[in-house]
Amino acid sequence: MKALVTGGAGFIGSHLVEHLLAFDHEVVVLDDFSTGSAENLAAVADDVTAVSGSILDEDALDRAMDGCDTVFHLAAAVGVHTIVNRPMESLRRNLLGTQAVLEAARRHARRLLLVSSSEIYGKNTKDNLCEDDDRILGSPLKSRWSYAAAKGLDELMGFWCWREYGLGVVIVRPFNVVGPRQSGAFGMVVPHLVEQALAGQPLTLHGDGTQRRCFCAVADVVPAFVVLVEDERAHGRAFNLGSTEEVTMRQLAERVLRVTNSDSPIVHVPYDRAYEPGFEDMARRCPDTTRARELIGFRARTCLDDIIAAVAADQRRSPRETVGAVTEGAT
Structure with missing residues (x-):
């Protein structure tokens, strides 16, 4: 395989690049380094063809995709902080960027894995969300839901490229992927809490801490990307990828304190103070991964x-500065 990874200098993208290289695939990375970092690819820089550019640049896309047979599309606006603070830029990147990548994949006749998000389920809090469950979103005038709306439209474009044009598109919906090299700068809760614990600072939680989430290791998710895009039975379908080990945000903070051996206090920050008046979050989000397990044997291990512990070890080796004093309750 010769693969293009858009957003390959980001957290998940860089782990995917390393996984592909470990199995002797050729890899091209397209990234504008707005949220990704060359440091994330430092260990494999000599083995990767890097193209610096935006997914909104048709020429850059065509150069990067030339000669590739597979596209992994991960480039996107990252984190709730970005969505709330730069909504128009985020919408352009997530909507027009995905459209540009899909059109380029169609021009070059490349199969494509589209990385969506568990955010598309919105406020649906049912037990074990499955891929066909309803999306329950708040008002379109609340910036909290612009990311979910954009990702839903991304999926729709990907699905119809498969249905109408025969493009080999697979959609994946990761649930709270965590691991080394992830920064808390964009609102990701685990690296932010770990950073606070290691620094002896108070651990900040949004809301009352009863929100329930499942967190999955990046090392468990990226191999599934590759297996799914190579399996024609997955084309035209969406797959949840995540863990079913569910915790409240309060329990997460307590486990961070225990694992890092920190005695930092836990404090709660109202959503209105953390983001904007009227900010909405969901009480629960837990995936049903039956579809991925039955097709490819996926399981979060x-x-x-x-x-x-892995995030803490990574931060001790390479501290990452976090923007702001609070972090989102979950991503």
Whole structure:
């Protein structure tokens, strides 16, 4: 395989690049380094063809895609902080960017894995969300839901490229992927809490801490990307990828304290103070991964304490500065 990874200098993208290289695939990375970092690819820089550019640049896309047979589309606006603070830029990147990548894949006749998000389920809090469950979104005038709306339209474009044009598109919906090299700068809760614990600072939680989430190791998710895009039975379908080990945000903070051996206090920050008046969050989000398990044997194997320990070890080696004093309750 010769693969193009858009957003390959980002957290998940860089882990995917390393996984592909470990199996002797050729890799091209397209990234504008707005949220990704060349440091994330430092260990494999000599083995990767890097194209610096935006997914909105048709020429850059064509150069990067030339000679590739597979596209992994991960480039996107990252994190709730970005969505709330720069909504128009985020919408352009997530909507027009995905459209540009899909059109380029169609021009070059490349199969494509479209990385969506568990955010598309919105406020649906049912037990074990499955891929065909309803999306429950708040008002389109609330910036909180612009990311979910954009990702839903991304999926729709990908699905119809498969249905109408025969493009080999697979959609994946990761649920709270965590691991080394992830920054808390964009609102990702685990690296932010770990950073605070290691620094002896108060651990900040949004809301009352009863929100329930599942966190999955990046090392468990990226191999599934590759297996799914190579399996024609997956084309035209969406797949949840995540853990079913569910915790409240309060429990997450307590486990971070235990794993890092920190005695920092836990404090709660109202959503209105953290983001904007009227900000909405969901009480629960837990995936049903039956579809991925039955097709490719997917299973999240890394427990939450081991995920936290890996993030802590990474931050001790390479501290990452976090923007702002609070972090989102979950991503």
